[in-house]
Amino acid sequence: MLDTLYISIFSHYKKTLGKKSINIALLYISALEVSIVLVIAAFLMAFASQMNMQVMSSTKFWVLFSIVALFIISKNWMRYNGKKRMILNAKSKRSDTSIYLLWLFPLGCFAIAFILLQVQ
Numbered sequence: 001m002l003d004t005l006y007i008s009i010f011s012h013y014k015k016t017l018g019k020k021s022i023n024i025a026l027l028y029i030s031a032l033e034v035s036i037v038l039v040i041a042a043f044l045m046a047f048a049s050q051m052n053m054q055v056m057s058s059t060k061f062w063v064l065f066s067i068v069a070l071f072i073i074s075k076n077w078m079r080y081n082g083k084k085r086m087i088l089n090a091k092s093k094r095s096d097t098s099i100y101l102l103w104l105f106p107l108g109c110f111a112i113a114f115i116l117l118q119v120q
Helices: 002-017 020-050 058-079 083-091 099-117
Strands: none
Touching: 002 020, 002 083, 002 099, 020 058, 020 099
């Protein structure tokens, strides 16, 4: 599913921006994955807080989240660089998903995560 979203963003911006579309698509897929991980982590922290379980401190949470985010960014950089992107682009079926809706996915995930982080 993430591969199709990456190719949708890449093919949309490739028409107008050329080679810069690679960086934009990489930024998008990394932001989407990081936002999904943040939502899951915030939900688990809120759940643990409501169950009166002290799993980890806030500082440890943000350090662990930063490490996971760096891992996701480097994984995507290696995965969508070169040959894999060309294979995905050749195999992909063109979808007519709205570009605005695609950019709302990570923004919505970040909004939900920040709401869940307010739960104490």
